[in-house]
Amino acid sequence: MDHSSERRTTTYLIGFALAVVLTAIPFAVVWTGALAGTAAYLLIAIAAVIQVGVHLVFFLHISFRSTPGENLFFLGFAAVLIFIMVGGSLWIMIDLHNRMM
Amino acid sequence: MSMTTPSATELLKEEEHHALKSREFGFWVYLMTDAIIFALLFATFVVMRQNFAGGPTSQEVFDLTHTAIETALLLVSSLTFGFATIAMTEGRAGKVVGWLIVTLILGLGFLAMEVIEFQGMIDKGAGPGVSGFLSAFFTLVGTHGLHVAFGSFAIAVMIGQVLAKGLTDPVRSRLFRLGLFWHFLDIVWIGIFSVVYLPGVM
Numbered sequence: 001m002d003h004s005s006e007r008r009t010t011t012y013l014i015g016f017a018l019a020v021v022l023t024a025i026p027f028a029v030v031w032t033g034a035l036a037g038t039a040a041y042l043l044i045a046i047a048a049v050i051q052v053g054v055h056l057v058f059f060l061h062i063s064f065r066s067t068p069g070e071n072l073f074f075l076g077f078a079a080v081l082i083f084i085m086v087g088g089s090l091w092i093m094i095d096l097h098n099r100m101m
Numbered sequence: 102m103s104m105t106t107p108s109a110t111e112l113l114k115e116e117e118h119h120a121l122k123s124r125e126f127g128f129w130v131y132l133m134t135d136a137i138i139f140a141l142l143f144a145t146f147v148v149m150r151q152n153f154a155g156g157p158t159s160q161e162v163f164d165l166t167h168t169a170i171e172t173a174l175l176l177v178s179s180l181t182f183g184f185a186t187i188a189m190t191e192g193r194a195g196k197v198v199g200w201l202i203v204t205l206i207l208g209l210g211f212l213a214m215e216v217i218e219f220q221g222m223i224d225k226g227a228g229p230g231v232s233g234f235l236s237a238f239f240t241l242v243g244t245h246g247l248h249v250a251f252g253s254f255a256i257a258v259m260i261g262q263v264l265a266k267g268l269t270d271p272v273r274s275r276l277f278r279l280g281l282f283w284h285f286l287d288i289v290w291i292g293i294f295s296v297v298y299l300p301g302v303m
Contacts, residue, residue: 005187012183019176023294027169030299040303048295052288059179059284071129078133082140089141093148 015058022051121274128278132285135248139289142241143296150301152233159234159301162227164218168298171214172290175249178207179287186280194268197276201260204283208253215246238297245293248286255279 026044029035035043056062064072107115150159185200219239222228229239259279262272 005191008187008190009184012180012187015183016176016180019179023172023176023291026295026299027165027172030303031165036303041300044295044299048291051291055179055284055288055291059183059287060281068126070126074130074133078136081137085137086140086144089144090147 011058015054018054018058019051022047022054117270121270125274125278128281132281135285136289139241139244139292142237142244143292146237146241146297149233149237150297154232154234156231156235157225157227162222162225162235163298163301165298165302167214167218168294171211171218172294174207174211174214175287175290178204178211179284181207182280182283186276189268189273189276192268194263197268198260198263201256201263205253205256205260208249208256212246212249212253215242215249219243242293242297245286245289248282248289252279252283252286255282 026047029040029043061067062072062075153159181200181204185197185204188196188200222235227235229236256279259272259276262275266272
């Protein structure tokens, strides 16, 4: 009992440390102006995607072994819906924007 | 040898367990639909982010230090809610309440900073009605803030429930669901500083 709660604490602390690093990197880059343009956007995007993964694994405890299949199914389903709706909206609007120039 | 038949209380217990499990699944489905709402608000913001309509630009209205402190408050509150969850599995009600109070203070601190930011922007003439950019900004960040406000209210309610009822199974289940909600809000905030604030000041 005591042993497993120690392990849980370690899990949260590892997740927290990773999240701090993955937050500090993009903030530092924008603050110092080390990168600009596409490279900076790319770095912010990559850090954000990794950090979402860190939160899902270390804070929400998503794993293929212990999370019920239905929950994973809905997570995947939501991801597909988001991809279609956000991707589609941005595609249409950016295309429209370019044509109106 | 006689068959062991489960007693009425055991059956009730099992029934309750099933009911709580299905609520946890239902709450997960709600969170996923909420994620879709946020995703579409993000898409709206990305489309509108350059539409300043002659009003203030994102460089003029965003303060990265302010955002960094908000980010820190929310991230630490996610950790302290995790500690409350661990204390719950240990069955230590006092510790749960303690960590929930810390989480609540951090959440309210975040809300206070957001209100100050919004008020400051409106005072500077950068209210939600000024441009497409500002409408999208206030809708997205305001919706997240509203979620944090509801979450903070729920934390206060759960502090009361733990004190009044102790760590019964329904209370544990509610705390677990509230934890999912709270961590989820932190994930949305990653999107907000990565899509709204950081590119906004670049």
